[in-house]
Structure formats: C-alpha cells, structure tokens
Amino acid sequence: MSSPVLTGEDPVMTFSLSPVRGLLLLVWLVAPSSALAQEPSRLMRPGQLEVHAEGGLSFIPPSFEAGASTEVGVVGLGPGTLSVGAQLGLRQCLLACSLSGVLALERISTRDVHVLGRLGYHFSWPGKSRGKVDLHGVLLGGVMEARLLRDAPEFRYEGRGRGLAFGLGVGGNYFLSPRFFVGCEARLRFASGLYDLALTRGTYAFTQEDRQWVRLGLGTVFSAGVRLF
Structure with missing residues (x-):
C-alpha cells in the first residue's frame, strides 16, 4: 500500500x-x-504652429471683418507659452455707412486692410476644460490701409491712406480633436493716418478733416483652425 x-x-x-x-x-x-x-493639456507649446481662418463683426463701427492669422509658440514663460505671429484682415463698413449716406443723400463706403504682428501669451484654465481649451491674450501692432468712397449728387471722390495700427485682444480655442479647433477673440484696435484724396467728378474743396482718418475698432471674430505640429 x-x-x-x-x-x-x-x-x-x-x-x-x-x-x-x-x-x-x-x-x-x-x-x-x-x-x-x-486628456493632455491643449496649451500651445514652444515650436507648435497654428493657422486660423477668421470672420466676425465689429461693433464700433458696425462692420464685417474677415481674414487669416498664424501663430507659433516660442518659449515657455511661467505656467504658459509666449508666442509670435501675424494676421491679415479686411474690414468693410456696413450699416453705419449706409445710414449716414442715406441721411446726407450720398453714398459713403469705407474699407480697411490691415497687416498686424501678434505677440501673445497662452495659458490653460485649471479644471476639466484643461484638455480642451487654450486661452490667450495678445498685443497687436502693424500697418492699416484705409479706403474711402464718397459719392454725392454734386461730386465724387476717393481716398486711400496708410497709418500705424495698434491693439490688444483676449480669446481662446476649443479643440474638437488633437489638431482641429474653433475659437473666439475679442479685439480692440486703433489706427490713424491721412488720406490721399482724388476728385473723380464735380467740384469739392477738401478740408483737413476730410483728409484725416481715424479707426477705433471694437469687435469679436470667430475662427476655425488647425495646429500643424
């Protein structure tokens, strides 16, 4: 056993x-x-490049704006990132020009084209939105070309002039995916210069007030963009 x-x-x-x-x-x-x-933070990092297509409205004066901008992260600074970039935009006066022209029995049209540099600071908001949102503040500076058309029964003239433009903005981007995002930016801009005026019909004596132009813009633009790398 x-x-x-x-x-x-x-x-x-x-x-x-x-x-x-x-x-x-x-x-x-x-x-x-x-x-x-x-999800990882969507805060812009040094070396990352973004491209935006923009469109929006200015409230002062009432006008439509469209353009494009680009921005690249340069260096980390504290909890955020310092960036540089550039933007190109076109602003067309809408309701304000039409109403003033109707009251004076004439047609007035103003259009501005601007090329501005951007110096920005990107930061993230702590909390659940950290993985979706990139916030920023930006300083603007560059050149604006202002254009004017004034068509009255007795005369018609056109004007064009360039001047320095400055401004600032605050906004943010919401990421739909790791690369694609939508955004919003509130901007305040100021520019001033002198028109070169040309009379194309009738007779009119230009004054210094006619030659001087000032653009004070306050508005909001919405954008869609991509972070390339």
Missing part, C-alpha cells in the same frame, strides 16, 4: 491567494486605461 504524496501546497493558502492575484491583475489592466483617459 503506497504512502500519500505530499505536495507542500496548502489548499487553504492556494484558495486565499487566487482572489488577490485576480485583484492585482485587474489593477494592472485598469491603471493604464485611467491614465489614457486623462
């Missing part, structure tokens, strides 16, 4: 370790998934 073989394993110990091993395996599988679930 053969003797029983002892394996050295305690059945009770084996049974008690099985749930522990299962729990450790579950934690090992879930931990990476939890880390991936936390």
Whole structure:
C-alpha cells in the first residue's frame, strides 16, 4: 500500500491567494486605461504652429471683418507659452455707412486692410476644460490701409491712406480633436493716418478733416483652425 504524496501546497493558502492575484491583475489592466483617459493639456507649446481662418463683426463701427492669422509658440514663460505671429484682415463698413449716406443723400463706403504682428501669451484654465481649451491674450501692432468712397449728387471722390495700427485682444480655442479647433477673440484696435484724396467728378474743396482718418475698432471674430505640429 503506497504512502500519500505530499505536495507542500496548502489548499487553504492556494484558495486565499487566487482572489488577490485576480485583484492585482485587474489593477494592472485598469491603471493604464485611467491614465489614457486623462486628456493632455491643449496649451500651445514652444515650436507648435497654428493657422486660423477668421470672420466676425465689429461693433464700433458696425462692420464685417474677415481674414487669416498664424501663430507659433516660442518659449515657455511661467505656467504658459509666449508666442509670435501675424494676421491679415479686411474690414468693410456696413450699416453705419449706409445710414449716414442715406441721411446726407450720398453714398459713403469705407474699407480697411490691415497687416498686424501678434505677440501673445497662452495659458490653460485649471479644471476639466484643461484638455480642451487654450486661452490667450495678445498685443497687436502693424500697418492699416484705409479706403474711402464718397459719392454725392454734386461730386465724387476717393481716398486711400496708410497709418500705424495698434491693439490688444483676449480669446481662446476649443479643440474638437488633437489638431482641429474653433475659437473666439475679442479685439480692440486703433489706427490713424491721412488720406490721399482724388476728385473723380464735380467740384469739392477738401478740408483737413476730410483728409484725416481715424479707426477705433471694437469687435469679436470667430475662427476655425488647425495646429500643424
């Protein structure tokens, strides 16, 4: 009659370790998934480049604006990133020009084209929006070309002039994916210069007030863009 073989394993110990091993395996599988679930910050980093297509309205004066801009992260500064860029825009006066022309029995049209440099600072808002939103403030500076058409029953003249333009803005971008986003920016701009006026019909004596132009703009633009890298 053969003797029983002892394996050295305690059945009770084996049974008690099985749930522990299962729990450790579950934690090992879930931990990476939890880390991936936390979306990375969309804060612009040094070396990243963005391109925007823009459109919006200015409230002072009532006008439509369209353009494009680009921006690149330069260096980290504190909790955010310093950026530089440029923007090209066109502004066309709408309701204000039409009403003033109707009251004076004449047609007045103003149009501005601007090329501005951008010096911005990007930062993120702590909380759940960190993985979706990139906020920024920006200083603007460059050149604006102002154009004028005034058509009255007795005369008609056109004007064109360039001047320095300055401004500032605040806004943010909401990322729909790691690269594509929509954004909004509120801007305040000021520019001034002198028109070169040319009379194309009738007779009219130009005054210094006619030659001087000032543009004070306050408005909001909406954009769609892509972060290239």
